[in-house]
Amino acid sequence: MTKKKKLTLQQMLLRDAGKGLENFNKVFKTNVFKRASKIKTWNMFIHLVEQENISPAEALTIILKHLQKSTVAWNKYKIARDPDQTGAIMMLLDWQQKMGARKLYDHKYLKDFCTWTGYKRKGYSRFQDDLTTFRDAFGLKRKKKRVPYYKEKEFKI
Known part of the structure; x- marks a missing residue:
């Protein structure tokens, strides 16, 4: 059993330097509507709104304005x-x-x-x-008449 070598903070920082920066220059586009469609609870909604820096009151105002227009x-x-x-x-x-x-x-x-x-x-x-x-x-359906369009008729000859 060999004893693990203790690392100093500087050694740990040097070892981890540059990790996670591989994609630093690339742009990642996130579809906000796709993220919003995955929301199932009010807590998830509040979390998303806080990430987007919108207050819940502003979000509900936007929703109600949309409902009134449509x-x-x-x-x-x-x-x-x-x-x-x-x-x-x-x-x-x-x-x-x-x-x-x-x-x-x-x-x-x-x-x-x-x-x-x-x-x-x-x-x-x-x-x-x-x-x-x-x-x-309300689950109400119109009453439809059953009309036989093609009813076979017997002709007397």
């Missing part, structure tokens, strides 16, 4: 997933079943729904897509 995101996250808005959405879907989407688009009921939830009307086709989004969020 009507699809606003409808999906703020209206459809909000438990306070379920009554308003169910009333809208009920009105749509009673009078149809075209009449509802021009009716005062839709204006009431807009004031309750903050929904923004863009156009009729967008409104139809939003109704489908709301219906899917």
Whole structure:
């Protein structure tokens, strides 16, 4: 059994000098969106925000501004997933079943729904897509008729 030789601090520094500096001149690009997509918990979110030198309040302000600009995101996250808005959405879907989407688009009921939830009307086709989004969020499907297109008929000769 041989005794290990004691190293001084200067010897250790000389031995490790230059290690880790091989890639010093290279640029490493990190995709921020890829890093953000891996976040699963609030603690991971706070850790990422602190690394990027953003306060949590600033981050949430940015998120809410984005949600307000995008009507699809606003409808999906703020209206459809909000438990306070379920009554308003169910009333809208009920009105749509009673009078149809075209009449509802021009009716005062839709204006009431807009004031309750903050929904923004863009156009009729967008409104139809939003109704489908709301219906899917609650798991409601439209009733479809079974129409036999190709029914064999017997002819008497």
